[in-house]
Amino acid sequence: AQKVTQAQTEISVVEKEDVTLDCVYETRDTTYYLFWYKQPPSGELVFLIRRNSFDEQNEISGRYSWNFQKSTSSFNFTITASQVVDSAVYFCALSEKKSSGDKLTFGTGTRLAVRP
């Protein structure tokens, strides 16, 4: 069965610090997808990024970057020069390519608090 572990329950940083959110996953499939979602205080889950299991290239989008390493089954997320608006709960999720859809298995989330 698939599993996603986000060991960091809460992280608190001061604005402009860099912060890395860890995500470790377990799956038996060779084809799968990894996602990060942001849940701000307003509650809506916002899609940030998708990675498929065959693409290990790291990705950078502005202050956000993601490091995917199949060898360690990790998909970590780094925010550079954090801002107060980054305060949210961040979820890592895994879906496997199955005939019955892309249901997501979520980690328990990491609550990030960025202090001014």
Added chain:
Amino acid sequence: GAGVSQSPSNKVTEKGKDVELRCDPISGHTALYWYRQSLGQGLEFLIYFQGNSAPDKSGLPSDRFSAERTGGSVSTLTIQRTQQEDSAVYLCASSLAEGVGQPQHFGDGTRLSIL
């Protein structure tokens, strides 16, 4: 609308009552998912629809839970004889297709409180 729309945004009801939650997916999205977010259980998958059919109901916690989707669009999640443990935020998501890792786009959720 542009995003996934859920109603009501909040629902408070007494134990034992039935409730119906509604989800209006993004236009053109054929795949629709229901999840539940609660303090003790985190985010859990409930049911998946492709068009009007539900190939995967494996996440429904009991036979008090049911869902349907009509016209390949709006979906309703019904909880009968509600219990206090049903209190949670119920999230709906939709995506363009299934089985290909399409990102799911979520609504704001319905916060259900059972007294």
